[in-house]
Amino acid sequence: MTVTFDHPPRHFFDEAMSVELDDLTRALRRDPSVRVVVFTGTGTSFLTHFDVPSLARGAASVPMPLGFGAGRLVAAVAGAAVRGRRVDRALRGTAARHALFLARTTAALDRLTRLDKVVVAEINGLCLGMGCILALACDIRVIADDALIGLPESGLDILAGAGGTQRLTRTVGTGAALDLLLRGHWITAQEAARLSLVQHVHPRQQLHGRVLELCEGLARPSATVTREIKRAVHETSTRPSRAALRRETAGTARTLSTRAAARALARYERYLAAHEPLTDEVILRGWTQGADQEERCG
Numbered sequence: 001m002t003v004t005f006d007h008p009p010r011h012f013f014d015e016a017m018s019v020e021l022d023d024l025t026r027a028l029r030r031d032p033s034v035r036v037v038v039f040t041g042t043g044t045s046f047l048t049h050f051d052v053p054s055l056a057r058g059a060a061s062v063p064m065p066l067g068f069g070a071g072r073l074v075a076a077v078a079g080a081a082v083r084g085r086r087v088d089r090a091l092r093g094t095a096a097r098h099a100l101f102l103a104r105t106t107a108a109l110d111r112l113t114r115l116d117k118v119v120v121a122e123i124n125g126l127c128l129g130m131g132c133i134l135a136l137a138c139d140i141r142v143i144a145d146d147a148l149i150g151l152p153e154s155g156l157d158i159l160a161g162a163g164g165t166q167r168l169t170r171t172v173g174t175g176a177a178l179d180l181l182l183r184g185h186w187i188t189a190q191e192a193a194r195l196s197l198v199q200h201v202h203p204r205q206q207l208h209g210r211v212l213e214l215c216e217g218l219a220r221p222s223a224t225v226t227r228e229i230k231r232a233v234h235e236t237s238t239r240p241s242r243a244a245l246r247r248e249t250a251g252t253a254r255t256l257s258t259r260a261a262a263r264a265l266a267r268y269e270r271y272l273a274a275h276e277p278l279t280d281e282v283i284l285r286g287w288t289q290g291a292d293q294e295e296r297c298g
């Protein structure tokens with residue numbers, strides 16, 4: 001099965017996509033006919049990053065900055081709400097929807113990791129923030145040789161939530177994770193392979209064909225063998241991760257509630273709105289130079 005992101009202009013991950021991902025992972029959990037799932041994007045875009053207006057609305061919905069304890073409570077309540085689909089659906093039309101957005105996404109990615117199928121990220125373009133977070137939730141990451149990948153959220157004074165900090169650290173190690181997260185920068189496909197952030201790098205023209213070849217081999221083991229291999233590997237590396245994931249979610253809620261985050265998100269949202277079309281160069285310039293500087297320059 002191939003899942004293709006198609007949300008112009010750059011496949012920014014918003015609330016509707018969060019709901020669709022939640023529905024998809026629940027359906028896949030019940031479908032024994034699917035052996036391999038591939039995530040990719042249309043054109044030359046993968047999943048660029050979170051939808052900034054959605055994050056900004058979430059930040060604006062919090063009346064005051066949250067302490068860590070309050071952030072932990074918000075995360076726990078939202079996580080409990082999205083476990084029951086009826087509660088989730090009932091709250092989507094309320095102010096609670098913003099807290100559910102992150103909690104639902106986190107739960108869907110956790111479900112994706114635990115599927116008895118092999119999940120492959122075919123990274124065919126710029127892969128920042130949520131794009132990188134989703135790719136990290138996949139079992140195997142294959143990237144075009146000219147694509148860039150990273151978690152630049154610290155540039156907006158927020159945390160790379162939805163499991164981003166946890167999966168990155170388990171994938172590349174503490175030192176490399178701290179370097180990537182604190183500097184908030186992105187790296188080339190070749191650098192990502194060196195860090196084991198991705199497993200395969202191919203020329204863009206060959207990317208899809210090489211992924212199909214890879215999937216043929218990945219589909220051969222039975223679902224039972226796939227499930228037990230994934231369980232053994234993930235439990236070895238993630239045994240204490242549930243508590244760490246709760247801590248990350250609380251930290252994300254706390255950083256999103258700050259005035260600095262609200263200002264940075266608003267600046268970047270204005271920057272994106274003022275710089276159509278949203279090419280890779282425009283998006284990267286928005287992160288490197290800062291949207292406030294761009295606005296002053298005209």
